[in-house]
Amino acid sequence: MKKFEILKSPLLLPCLFMGLVLFLPYFFSNYYVGLVIQIFIMAIFALSLDILVGHTGLPSLGHATYFGVAAYATGLLYLAGIKNFWLVMVVGIGLGGLTAVLFGFLAIRALGAYFMLITLALSQVLWGIAFKWRSFTRGDDGLPGIGRREIGLGIDLKPDLHFYYFTLILFLIILVALFIFLHSPFGYALRGVRESESRMKALGYPVWRYKYLAFVFAGIFAGISGVLWVYYSGFVNPSYFGVDLSAKALLMLILGGSGSLLGPVIGSGIIVLLENIVSGFTERWSLILGVIYVVVIMLFSEGIFSFIKKR
Amino acid sequence: MKALEIEGLSKNFGGLWAIRNVSLDIEEGERRAIIGPNGAGKTTLFHLINGFLSPSSGRLFLFGDEVTHLEVHQRAARGISRTFQVTNLFQKLTLFENLLLGVQAIRRARSCFYRRIKSFKEMIHEAENLLKEWNLWEKKDVPLKNLSYGEQRQIEVMMALATQPRLLLLDEPTAGLSPAETLFMTSIIKSLPREITIILIEHDMDVAFEIAEKITVLHFGSILTEGPLEQIKGNPKVSEIYLG
Amino acid sequence: MSFWIIQTLNGLSFSMMLFLVASGFTLIFGLMKIINIAHGSFYLLGAYIGLTVLKATGNFLLATLASSIGVVLVGIIMQRFFLRRFHMKELQQVLLTFGFVFIIADLCLWIWGGNPQALPKPSLLKGSIWIGSVVFPSYRLFVILVGILVAIGLWIFQEKTKFGAIVRAGVDDEEMLRGTGINIQVVFVGVFALGALLAGIGGMIGGPFVGVFPGVDLSMLLLALVVVIIGGIGSLKGAFLGSLFVGLVDNFGKALFPELSLFTLFAPMAIVLAIKPTGIFGRKEE
Numbered sequence: 001m002k003k004f005e006i007l008k009s010p011l012l013l014p015c016l017f018m019g020l021v022l023f024l025p026y027f028f029s030n031y032y033v034g035l036v037i038q039i040f041i042m043a044i045f046a047l048s049l050d051i052l053v054g055h056t057g058l059p060s061l062g063h064a065t066y067f068g069v070a071a072y073a074t075g076l077l078y079l080a081g082i083k084n085f086w087l088v089m090v091v092g093i094g095l096g097g098l099t100a101v102l103f104g105f106l107a108i109r110a111l112g113a114y115f116m117l118i119t120l121a122l123s124q125v126l127w128g129i130a131f132k133w134r135s136f137t138r139g140d141d142g143l144p145g146i147g148r149r150e151i152g153l154g155i156d157l158k159p160d161l162h163f164y165y166f167t168l169i170l171f172l173i174i175l176v177a178l179f180i181f182l183h184s185p186f187g188y189a190l191r192g193v194r195e196s197e198s199r200m201k202a203l204g205y206p207v208w209r210y211k212y213l214a215f216v217f218a219g220i221f222a223g224i225s226g227v228l229w230v231y232y233s234g235f236v237n238p239s240y241f242g243v244d245l246s247a248k249a250l251l252m253l254i255l256g257g258s259g260s261l262l263g264p265v266i267g268s269g270i271i272v273l274l275e276n277i278v279s280g281f282t283e284r285w286s287l288i289l290g291v292i293y294v295v296v297i298m299l300f301s302e303g304i305f306s307f308i309k310k311r
Numbered sequence: 312m313k314a315l316e317i318e319g320l321s322k323n324f325g326g327l328w329a330i331r332n333v334s335l336d337i338e339e340g341e342r343r344a345i346i347g348p349n350g351a352g353k354t355t356l357f358h359l360i361n362g363f364l365s366p367s368s369g370r371l372f373l374f375g376d377e378v379t380h381l382e383v384h385q386r387a388a389r390g391i392s393r394t395f396q397v398t399n400l401f402q403k404l405t406l407f408e409n410l411l412l413g414v415q416a417i418r419r420a421r422s423c424f425y426r427r428i429k430s431f432k433e434m435i436h437e438a439e440n441l442l443k444e445w446n447l448w449e450k451k452d453v454p455l456k457n458l459s460y461g462e463q464r465q466i467e468v469m470m471a472l473a474t475q476p477r478l479l480l481l482d483e484p485t486a487g488l489s490p491a492e493t494l495f496m497t498s499i500i501k502s503l504p505r506e507i508t509i510i511l512i513e514h515d516m517d518v519a520f521e522i523a524e525k526i527t528v529l530h531f532g533s534i535l536t537e538g539p540l541e542q543i544k545g546n547p548k549v550s551e552i553y554l555g
Numbered sequence: 556m557s558f559w560i561i562q563t564l565n566g567l568s569f570s571m572m573l574f575l576v577a578s579g580f581t582l583i584f585g586l587m588k589i590i591n592i593a594h595g596s597f598y599l600l601g602a603y604i605g606l607t608v609l610k611a612t613g614n615f616l617l618a619t620l621a622s623s624i625g626v627v628l629v630g631i632i633m634q635r636f637f638l639r640r641f642h643m644k645e646l647q648q649v650l651l652t653f654g655f656v657f658i659i660a661d662l663c664l665w666i667w668g669g670n671p672q673a674l675p676k677p678s679l680l681k682g683s684i685w686i687g688s689v690v691f692p693s694y695r696l697f698v699i700l701v702g703i704l705v706a707i708g709l710w711i712f713q714e715k716t717k718f719g720a721i722v723r724a725g726v727d728d729e730e731m732l733r734g735t736g737i738n739i740q741v742v743f744v745g746v747f748a749l750g751a752l753l754a755g756i757g758g759m760i761g762g763p764f765v766g767v768f769p770g771v772d773l774s775m776l777l778l779a780l781v782v783v784i785i786g787g788i789g790s791l792k793g794a795f796l797g798s799l800f801v802g803l804v805d806n807f808g809k810a811l812f813p814e815l816s817l818f819t820l821f822a823p824m825a826i827v828l829a830i831k832p833t834g835i836f837g838r839k840e841e
Contacts, residue, residue, distance in 0.1 A: 061649065107828075109832050110833075112588075113590060113645045114788070114832060116649055117584075117590050117780065117784065118828060120590070120592070120780065121780040124773065124780060125781070125824065129817045129821070132814055132817055134814055135814055136814070242773075243653070243656070243776075244657070247656075250650060251650075254650075284665065287657065287658055287662060287665070289654075290654045290655065290657025290658035290661065291658060292654075293653055293657065294654035297650050297651050297654065298637065298640070298651075
């Protein structure tokens, strides 16, 4: 009997997961390794959005903003010849966070529909700027040729295998960091804000400050995913600010579940896999994504983010 | 020292005077009831005291300091706490999580984002003690929305007390409660220490007369009359406004 | 001097076309609190359908009619069968419109291809007119005229007609509107259809000089968002003045600093957001 007790342990699944993920490259081809890298990076992005949507109750429609800023910063710095990998990464993430610091100030004062409108508009403006400022961003053509380099200790990230483990380690670190963050007093306060702002105010919490900080943290984590994605894909273009990216992240939260650590990861897995599979046999992935969107919303009519605050 | 001083407070909503030139003083440790028919402006008055509404004119002083232009959370930091007429708790969180948020509200730990809440032993114990004191220990992990209405009304009061207030505003605490629950709630309120000044809005006259030492009667946004319990109890004008 | 006159007229014509799109957007938001992300898609559809009919018949009026009908139909379907289900659930509605953006954009890409196209101008308006010392395309003047006429028409509709009064009442207080016994669902569908129609006509009118191409739906959405944020959400006056401002600024921006024109839009938008998040003519926050 003792042998089968292991199967009931709550540690079983995480261990299996770790095993799968650690040894993945040895059993699967580069294509699948690439897919899993995508899932990790997009999971970080979805998790960052969930800080706002799932935990604070702020429905941001323009989360791609911070992803895009960090991505472009990384790309531009690399192409400008900055050699230090970590410096580029920190600056990229920092700029993403700085954008959140600035935009948060503009957006957080609004509630509900207005907040959605403003966050959307901000991301669209940046998209437009990236599009038009050809001399700086090369517009629609984007900036290709962003390579990966040495990160110290003689480790070179250029081989996909190395980048895979780098991303995996970063992903695990972020999961732990988010776990602590979301289970900290601050994290609990965010959920309080989500459930009842008035009660939080009456208890003495400066609610505005919590929402603003949540916005900034979300932006920083989004920036991390932006930087990673640039290194993964090797290029950056205006779509990194796009409405479809923000929309995809929201769909990940809807499909995978919001308000937990696991949900966004699952959602990321679903969308990334779907996208890659469907794109394999049709050009109409966008159409199918749109249909999935409509169908999912129509079916799960109640309960999606039902705590999103109105005005 | 006066716990609360209100000078010439008025609130106008697009032409309608919800509160008109209200002035009143409440001594520290006092038990004051505010009564009046529906629409008299009682809850509006609470919103004005607490900060959810800003006055059209008038001034408010909390323990001697002017708070007229302070925001809700700033007034809360000065020791004012309230319950809501419509239960206003964190429905999707567990009972324990609800209380934690109350207990952590007055501590610096509330902004900590790099340590798990479980590591703050003192806070955790305080929340646990509250639960045990109020006989709700078994329900600690129940999501709040699954608790009964009566229990939730009780928790409303618990939450307000968790921040160790000096002034407690109770907005119809017994609304919708059964007679037994009402008795229980009344005894809880009566047993609160004198360090807490209490202002009570009540529709149930028995409860109001049970708890209050002094009563303020509101009618159409103004004070109709005010005085010690016995004086108001016998006042014919008061029953008139309820029946008229 | 003539540079400024031409640019101003260019800007004005762009503003008026933008007003068509933005007014529809603000009407829909003002009454139903729906952020219609697919609003630019109505522009796209209007232009593409118009293009096809125009190429088939050579008749601009017929094309406008056909594209209007098409866009209104799509709008009615969107509202009646999908958005209506989530009344007052703003996030679900927005997410639905996200889906529609993808669907419509990809269908248009499939049907009409990825190459940028421009609608041919109606033969009547192909020429140019002398204004003082400058020559200006009559089509652009026509656009300005249409914009002003529509603005006047909408103003009359909003202020002087019974339906307009109903809409205004609904914007202020929906509960009250329901209480009057008017079939509010008809009002909602009607306003949504009107919004779609305006955007579709915007596409038809804008087709000859802005053109139609994959991505113009999002470009138009962006501009409509900027207009509505600056001018005030839910306000027709705000949409008109906002469109004037945005159209002129964008146009001069493009003429003077082509690559940074969006910054010239972004700055006023950020300023308005910092000072009054609901826009210059928007409702106050309580």
